[in-house]
Amino acid sequence: MRKLVYALIVLLLIVHQDFWWWDTYDPLVFGFIPIGLAYHAGVSLAAAILWALAIRYCWPAGLDDEEPGAEGGAGREGEHA
Amino acid sequence: MTPLLIIMGYLALLLGLGVLSNRYFRGTAADYFVASRGIGSFLLLMSLFGTTMTAFALVGSTGESFKAGIGVYGMMASSSGIIHSACFFLVGIRLWSFGKRHGYITQIQFFRDRFESDKIGLVLFPILVGLVIPYLLIGVMAAGTTIEKVTGGALPASMFPAHGVGAAHVAAGAVPYWLGAAVICIIVLTYVFFGGVRGTAWANAFQTIVFIVLGCVTFFVIADKLGGARAATEAVAERNPDKLRRTVRPDDPLTRYHADQARYASARTKWQAAPEAERGRPPRAPKKPHGITMLHFLSYLFIPLSVGMFPHLFQHWLTAKSARSFRLAIIAHPALIMLVWVPCILIGVWATSAVIDGKPVIPPGFSNPNAVLAVLVGKLAGPVLGGFLTAGILAAIMSSLDSQFLCIGSIFTNDIVGHYLRRDRLSDRQKVMIGRAFVVFIVIVTYLLALLRPGAVFTLGIWCFSGFASLFPLVLAAVYWKRVTKAGAYASVLTTAAVWIWLFAKAGYGANREFLFLGMMPVATIIAASTAALVLVSLVTKAPSAATLEKFFGKPRHAA
Numbered sequence: 001m002r003k004l005v006y007a008l009i010v011l012l013l014i015v016h017q018d019f020w021w022w023d024t025y026d027p028l029v030f031g032f033i034p035i036g037l038a039y040h041a042g043v044s045l046a047a048a049i050l051w052a053l054a055i056r057y058c059w060p061a062g063l064d065d066e067e068p069g070a071e072g073g074a075g076r077e078g079e080h081a
Numbered sequence: 082m083t084p085l086l087i088i089m090g091y092l093a094l095l096l097g098l099g100v101l102s103n104r105y106f107r108g109t110a111a112d113y114f115v116a117s118r119g120i121g122s123f124l125l126l127m128s129l130f131g132t133t134m135t136a137f138a139l140v141g142s143t144g145e146s147f148k149a150g151i152g153v154y155g156m157m158a159s160s161s162g163i164i165h166s167a168c169f170f171l172v173g174i175r176l177w178s179f180g181k182r183h184g185y186i187t188q189i190q191f192f193r194d195r196f197e198s199d200k201i202g203l204v205l206f207p208i209l210v211g212l213v214i215p216y217l218l219i220g221v222m223a224a225g226t227t228i229e230k231v232t233g234g235a236l237p238a239s240m241f242p243a244h245g246v247g248a249a250h251v252a253a254g255a256v257p258y259w260l261g262a263a264v265i266c267i268i269v270l271t272y273v274f275f276g277g278v279r280g281t282a283w284a285n286a287f288q289t290i291v292f293i294v295l296g297c298v299t300f301f302v303i304a305d306k307l308g309g310a311r312a313a314t315e316a317v318a319e320r321n322p323d324k325l326r327r328t329v330r331p332d333d334p335l336t337r338y339h340a341d342q343a344r345y346a347s348a349r350t351k352w353q354a355a356p357e358a359e360r361g362r363p364p365r366a367p368k369k370p371h372g373i374t375m376l377h378f379l380s381y382l383f384i385p386l387s388v389g390m391f392p393h394l395f396q397h398w399l400t401a402k403s404a405r406s407f408r409l410a411i412i413a414h415p416a417l418i419m420l421v422w423v424p425c426i427l428i429g430v431w432a433t434s435a436v437i438d439g440k441p442v443i444p445p446g447f448s449n450p451n452a453v454l455a456v457l458v459g460k461l462a463g464p465v466l467g468g469f470l471t472a473g474i475l476a477a478i479m480s481s482l483d484s485q486f487l488c489i490g491s492i493f494t495n496d497i498v499g500h501y502l503r504r505d506r507l508s509d510r511q512k513v514m515i516g517r518a519f520v521v522f523i524v525i526v527t528y529l530l531a532l533l534r535p536g537a538v539f540t541l542g543i544w545c546f547s548g549f550a551s552l553f554p555l556v557l558a559a560v561y562w563k564r565v566t567k568a569g570a571y572a573s574v575l576t577t578a579a580v581w582i583w584l585f586a587k588a589g590y591g592a593n594r595e596f597l598f599l600g601m602m603p604v605a606t607i608i609a610a611s612t613a614a615l616v617l618v619s620l621v622t623k624a625p626s627a628a629t630l631e632k633f634f635g636k637p638r639h640a641a
Contacts, residue, residue, distance in 0.1 A: 051167075
C-alpha cells in the first residue's frame with residue numbers, strides 16, 4: 001500500500017500537466033468554471049486525499065514515540081536553545 | 082472613513098491578541114522561539130498556511146489571472162497544494178524530530194551538526210537572510226500602499242492633500258504611506274515582541290480565518306454584482322476567451338488587448354505632441370496575450386519547493402507538539418489553497434470582461450494588475466466590504482511578516498551572537514532579550530528601507546523563491562541521504578549562489594519579469610545544477626563520521 005500511495009502521488013504530479021485541457025474552456029463546470037480551472041481545483045482536492053492516505057499508510061516509523069516529555073525531548077532543550 | 086475605522090478595529094483586535102499571548106509566555110528562550118514545542122494541530126495548520134500565503138494569495142492571484150487567465154491556478158496553486166504538503170510530510174516532520182531530539186531552534190544549527198561544519202553557518206547565513214529581506218520589504222511596502230489607497234477622505238485634506246498622477250495618485254485625506262507602514266510594523270512588532278512564536282501562531286490563526294472568509298464573501302458579492310457567476314464567465318467567453326484557457330487562438334477577439342492598444346496609441350500621440358521638456362516617461366505598450374507554454378507550466382512546479390527551505394517555516398515546524406500535529410496541516414493545506422485561490426482567479430478573469438452600464442469595470446489601459454481586486458471591490462461592493470477586504474489583505478501580509486521578523490531575530494540571536502560572541506553560554510533570559518532586541522532592530526531597518534520605496538524589490542519576489550527552492554536538494558539530502566558530505570553541501574550552496582547570480586544578471590537583474598531560460602523558469606536550471614553539485618561532490622569526498630550518522634539516523638544495523 002505504501003508504494004501504491006507514493007505511486008499515486010507521482011501520478012498526480014504527472015496528470016497535473018493536463019495538456020488535454022490546454023486549448024479549451026469547454027465544458028463550463030456548474031455553468032461558470034472553465035474546465036481547465038475545475039480540473040486543477042480537483043487536483044488540489046486529490047492532493048488532500050492522497051496526503052491523507054500517505055499519513056495512513058506511509059507515516060514514518062518511530063516518530064510518534066517522541067511526544068512531549070519523551071526522552072531526548074524537552075530535556076535536551078538547553079543544548080541549543 | 083468607514084474603511085479606516087474597520088482597519089483600526091481589526092488592528093486593535095490583533096494588538097489585544099498579542100498582549101494576551103504574552104500572558105502564556107513562560108520566559109524561556111525555547112518558549113519565545115519555538116513555543117516550548119507545544120503547538121497543536123489546528124494552530125500549526127493555521128500558522129503554516131498563514132505564513133505560506135502572503136497577500137499574493139488575494140491580490141496577486143487576482144492580478145495574475147487578470148493578465149494571464151485561469152492557467153495561473155495550475156501553475157501556482159494546485160502545484161503548491163501537492164508540493165507544500167510533500168515538504169511538510171517528507172521534510173518538516175523529520176526536521177521537527179531532529180529539532181526536538183537535539184534542541185535546534187534554527188536551520189543553521191541543524192546544518193552545522195548534520196554537515197559537521199561550523200563554517201557552513203557563515204555561508205548559509207547571508208544567503209538565508211538576504212533572501213528573506215526583500216520578502217519582508219515587499220510586505221511592509223504593500224501594507225503601506227494598501228492603506229494609502231483605500232483611506233482617501235478619512236483624514237483632513239488640508240493636512241494630507243492629494244498628490245501623484247496615474248497609478249501613483251493618492252487621494253486627499255488618505256493615511257500617508259509612511260504612517261500606514263509604521264502602524265503595521267508597530268502592530269506586528271508588538272505581538273512578536275511580547276508573544277514570540279506563540280504570538281505569531283495565534284495571530285496567524287486569527288488572520289488566516291479572516292482572509293479565507295473575506296475572500297469567499299468578496300467572491301459572492303462580486304459575482305452577484307456582475308449578474309451572477311454564469312453571466313460573468315459568459316462575458317469572458319465572448320470578449321476574452323483566451324483568459325479561460327492557456328492558449329491564444331488566431332481568431333480570438335482579444336477585446337481587452339485591443340482596447341488597451343487603442344488607449345496606448347492615444348496616450349503615445351499625446352506624449353509625442355507634448356514639448357520635450359514636459360514629456361516624462363513614454364507610455365508603455367500593452368503586451369499581446371501569448372498563453373502559457375507547457376514547459377513554462379511544468380518548470381513552475383519547482384517554485385513551491387522553496388517551502389522546504391524557508392527559515393520561518395522551519396521555525397514553525399519546530400513549534401509542533403508532536404509529529405501527529407502535522408497531520409491536519411498536511412491534509413488540509415491543499416484544500417485551503419483551493420478555497421482561497423479559485424475565487425480570486427475567477428474574479429481576476431471576470432475583471433477582464435466585466436461591463437456595467439456599457440463601461441468596462443476595469444478601464445482600458447489599466448496598468449496595475451495588483452490593484453484589480455481593490456478597484457472591483459471599490460466599485461462593486463462599497464466601503465464596508467472594502468474596509469473588511471483591506472483588513473483581509475493586511476491579515477495576509479502580516480501573517481507572513483511576523484514569522485519572517487521573528488526568524489531573522491532567531492537567526493541573529495542563536496547563530497551569530499549566541500554561537501560566536503558568547504559561545505553558547507547565554508542564559509535563557511539573555512537570549513529572549515537579545516531575540517527581542519534584534520526583532521526591534523530588524524523592524525526598524527525594514528521600515529526605513531521601505532520608506533525609500535525601492536520599486537525594484539517587487540521584481541525580486543520570484544527570485545527569492547527560486548533561491549530557496551534551489552537549496553531544497555540540500556535539506557532533502559540532509560534528512561534522507563547518509564552519504565551526503567560536508568563538501569557536497571558547500572558545493573551545492575555555492576553552485577546555487579553562482580547559477581542564481583548568473584541567471585539573475587541575464588534577466589537584467591530582475592527587470593525582465595518574463596525571463597525564461599531554455600523555455601523554463603530559471604529555478605529549473607539552478608536546482609539541476611545544485612543537485613548535480615551535491616551528488617557528485619558527495620560521492621567523491623569523505624563520508625560523514627559514524628557519530629554523526631548515528632546522531633541523525635540511529636545505530637547502523639550489522640549482519641549477525
